Amino acid sequence: MAHIDRTDDVAAGGTPEPLPALGPVDVTHAEVFARLAVEMHDAEGLEETIDSVVQFALQALDCSYAGVALSTRGRPEIPAVTDPVVAEIYQIQLDTGDGPLAATMRDQVTISIRDTITESRWPTWAAKVHQLGVRSVLDVPLLLGPDTSTVGVLGLYSRIPDGFSADDEAIAHILARHASVAVANARNQQNLVAAVDARKVVGQAMGILMERFEIDGDRAFAVLKRYSQDTNIKLRDVAQELINTRTLPR
Numbered sequence: 001m002a003h004i005d006r007t008d009d010v011a012a013g014g015t016p017e018p019l020p021a022l023g024p025v026d027v028t029h030a031e032v033f034a035r036l037a038v039e040m041h042d043a044e045g046l047e048e049t050i051d052s053v054v055q056f057a058l059q060a061l062d063c064s065y066a067g068v069a070l071s072t073r074g075r076p077e078i079p080a081v082t083d084p085v086v087a088e089i090y091q092i093q094l095d096t097g098d099g100p101l102a103a104t105m106r107d108q109v110t111i112s113i114r115d116t117i118t119e120s121r122w123p124t125w126a127a128k129v130h131q132l133g134v135r136s137v138l139d140v141p142l143l144l145g146p147d148t149s150t151v152g153v154l155g156l157y158s159r160i161p162d163g164f165s166a167d168d169e170a171i172a173h174i175l176a177r178h179a180s181v182a183v184a185n186a187r188n189q190q191n192l193v194a195a196v197d198a199r200k201v202v203g204q205a206m207g208i209l210m211e212r213f214e215i216d217g218d219r220a221f222a223v224l225k226r227y228s229q230d231t232n233i234k235l236r237d238v239a240q241e242l243i244n245t246r247t248l249p250r
Helices: 027-042 046-061 084-096 100-107 123-131 166-213 217-231 235-245
Strands: 065-072 075-081 111-113 136-143 150-158
Touching: 046 065, 046 075, 046 150, 046 166, 065 084, 065 100, 065 166, 075 084, 084 100, 084 123, 084 150, 100 111, 100 136, 100 150, 136 166, 150 166, 166 217, 166 235, 217 235
Parallel strands: none
Antiparallel strands: 065 075, 065 150, 111 136, 136 150
C-alpha cells in the first residue's frame, strides 16, 4: 500500500506527517470526496460547513457518531455533533480536562482508542464513555491556521471495539484535510463579514457624534475610542449602544 503525503497540511498551518496506508482509491472514493469538497465549500456559513463535515464522516467511515470541537485561544466550542452522545463525551472532557480531546488539540496528533474497556491513558474518561455505549474512538486534529490559535478535532466514535481500521484512519485524515481548509475559509469569511458590519456600526455612531457636537470624523472616532477604553467595552459595542440609545455608556 502506498502512503499518502500530507504536504498540503503545511498550507493549513500544520507540520507534515505521513498518513497511514490506504488501499487503492477507486472511482467511488474519488466521486465521494469530490462531492464532499463541493458541499463543504458551497456551505453558506461556518456552522453549515462543519455540519457537512460530520454528516459526511458518518457516510464515509460508517461510524456510529461524529463531532467537531474547536478551540480558539483556549475558548472551547462544540459547533456540530451527529448525536447528543458526542456532546456529552466532549463536555466530560471540557469539564475535567481529562481525555484524548485535549491531547489531540494540544499536540495536534491523531489518537486512536481501540477499546474503551481496556484504555489505560484516560481510565476515568474511558469508563464514562463506555457507559455511553462507545467502544472505540478516533480523534483527528484539524489545523485551521498558521499561528495555531484556532485548532479543532474531528471526533469519530463506534459502538464496537476496533471500529476503525488503518484505511479508516487514512480516510479520516483526508476528510480532516478537506475540513481544515473549508472551516478555515468559512471562519475567515465570517470574520470578514463581522469586520465589515463593525465598520458600518462605528461609522453610523461617528455620524451621530459629528452631527450632534459639530466635530470632524477624527474627533468623533477619538471619542468612541476613549469611551471604549474607559469602560472596557468593545468599540463596536460602544458604537451600537450610541446608535440604539443615542447616549454613550456611563
